[in-house]
Amino acid sequence: MQQFTHIIIDPAGIHARPAAKLVKEAGSYASTVTIAKGDKKVDARKLISIMGLGAKHNDDIIVTVEGDDEVEAAEALKTFLSENI
Amino acid sequence: MRETSGKSINKGVAIGEIFFFKPQAFTIEKLENQNPETELQKYNDAKAKANEQLAFLYDKLLNSVGEEEAGIIEVQQMFIEDEDYNDTIIGEINNGLNAEYAVKFAGETVANIFLSMDDEYMQGRAADIRDISTRICKNILGINDDYEFDKPKIVVADDLTPSETSAFNKDKILAFVTKLGTQTSHTAILARNMNIPSIINIDIDIDDSLEGKRAIVDAINGKFIIDPTQEVIEEFAFKQKTFEDEQGKLKDLFGKEDVTLDGKKIKLYSNIGRVEDVDAVIENDSKGIGLFRSEFLYMNRDNYPTEKEQFDAYKAVLTKMGDKPVIIRTLDIGADKKADYFDIEEEENPALGYRAIRICLTRPEMFKTQLRALYRASAFGNLLIMFPMIISVEEIRQCKVLCAEVRNELKAEGIDFKEVSLGIMIETPASVFLSDALAKEVDFFSVGTNDLTQYTLAVDRQNKAIADLFNAKNDAMLAALQIIVDNAHKNGIWAGICGELASDSEITQTLLKMGYDELSISSAKTLEVRNQIRQTTIN
Secondary structure (H helix, E strand, C coil), rough: EEEEEEEEECCCCHHHHHCCCCCHHHHHHCEEEEECCCCEECCEEEEEEHHHHHCCCCCEEEEEEEECCCHHHHHHHHHHHHHHH | CEEEEEEHHHHHEEEEEEECCCCCCCCCCCCCCHHHHHHHHHHHHHHHHHHHHHHHHHHHHHHHHHHHHHHHHHHCCCCHHCCCHHHHHHHHHCCCCCCCHHHHHHHHHHHHHHHHHCCHHHHHHHHHHHHHHHHHHHHHHHHCCCCCCCEEEEECCCCHHHHHHHHHHHHHHEEEEECCCCCCCCHHHHHHHHCCCCEEEECCCCCHHCCCCEEECCCCCCEEEECHHHHHHHHHHHHHHHHHHHHHHHHCCCCCCCCCCCCCCCCEEEEEHHHHHHHHHHCCCCCCCEEEEHHHCCCCCCCCCCHHHHHHHHHHHHHHCCCCCEEEEEECEECEECCHCCCCCCCCCHCCCCCCCCHHHHCCCCCHHHHHHHHHHHHHCCEEEEEEECCCCCHHHHHHHHHHHHHHHHHCCCCCCCCCCCEEEEEEEEHHHHHHHHCCCCCEEEEEEHHHHHHHHEEEEEEEEHHHHCCCCHHHHHHHHHHHHHHHHHHCCCEEEEEHHHHHHCHHHHHHHHCEEEEEEEEHHHHHHHHCCCCCCCC
């Protein structure tokens, strides 16, 4: 299992379009990806759930990746998040 | 003739026949003990059709309006595939409910999630999910609401959803007039980007008695005139032509240089107050940010913003602007802009009180936090820093000492930053008198005409009784403006104006002839002021 924390850099928080990109990105790996904010935890392939986290600028989210390609997926997601969300 | 009014969300004038838009009414009943297999088939067919419709709308908007607007439909295309939404629908169908009820139920469930969030943007997405659910339901029920009209008309409605707005053929719409809606709704954004004259919040009831009537939409002044007389129609036809001619001319200036007839390049920049405003700066083809008010970071909260919060905001703006200059003004709080945690005592005369640089220099720790955030952000773009409310050479020297301290700290910590030009706002009479000496200390001047007018003319900006004395074009002001720019040039630095006066295209030529090198304006006025610049001969 791989886990890391990401701080939301987008001043607008997780809006629909970046969230949708995240769904696509997370869906391109065999591993399951979950995203947690506070005590809420959601599947990263579910767009509305991700938006429902209500993550705002500067909030911490914890990303957990579990599966065969978890190392590669976690690295890619880290880069993706730091550039997009 | 009946004249009504509302709020204009996209300027323009239209004259024509009213099309009263009424969405086809349909009711959804809850039916139990249905055959899940049949209902599921209905749902899948309706969803597939909705996807086709959305793909069609997407392409249509992409080609006729642009990528950003098509993005509104793209969001709906993504929602329709959401797992939770689909699971809810299929779950209800498997419980024996009819497909259209299952879709409506799932749509409302998701809409309520969005509505319960304390974020205006997320709340707005409830309309998107309802829009999709309605589309699928109509497909299930076989309701078809394509509207084609023989000639272009004025569309009048209670409200329009993004789907409804984009379903109209752009060439067949003269104007939109609605009773509901907000300035920031997707529908408003679509109307703006389709460049259709539009008015919302019209102050009359909308019903079918309006259908087919002649009307005028004056979306410059927010007027909607029903059954106008021939004379009024002629008057507005003239207004329409003038407006369209002007717009056409301005549009040609997109992408053109801000240069005078005799070849002086002018820095035509924009004023912004929030990170989000950068989009409009880019859309309006503005070449930089001449005033980024940093106050928003400090307002509406309980404590000072951290270095990281500030850094992120500055970095976001600098990154978006690329190599274009961004002038950030350090905190200018006090007077009419207040925040409780600053704990400033009630003042008899706040405009002449404890504000801006006066607070910063007596609270150096707070000020240094901002300067550190600024210098750190400088690594990500083309930053300039500007200090407000300066009245002495001593003040600017103190600012420079603090900047040097910050640079040394960052260097010691191994944190990247760039050299940053430092400038000051000229907004007090003291700084006008001292402009020769101040110019030797800084890299640029930017005149804040609002405060400078208030202080030069001794006219309180907030006092209605003397509102007509508040005139930034008063002779004393024009004399001050000349002194400022002359002293700047004498010392080899540039001078600009970031107050409201700079956005007034009637005075652009006068300011340029005085010698001003930069004008920082409301980004929406970029092309209008560019037009003036390009017609000016300085010498």
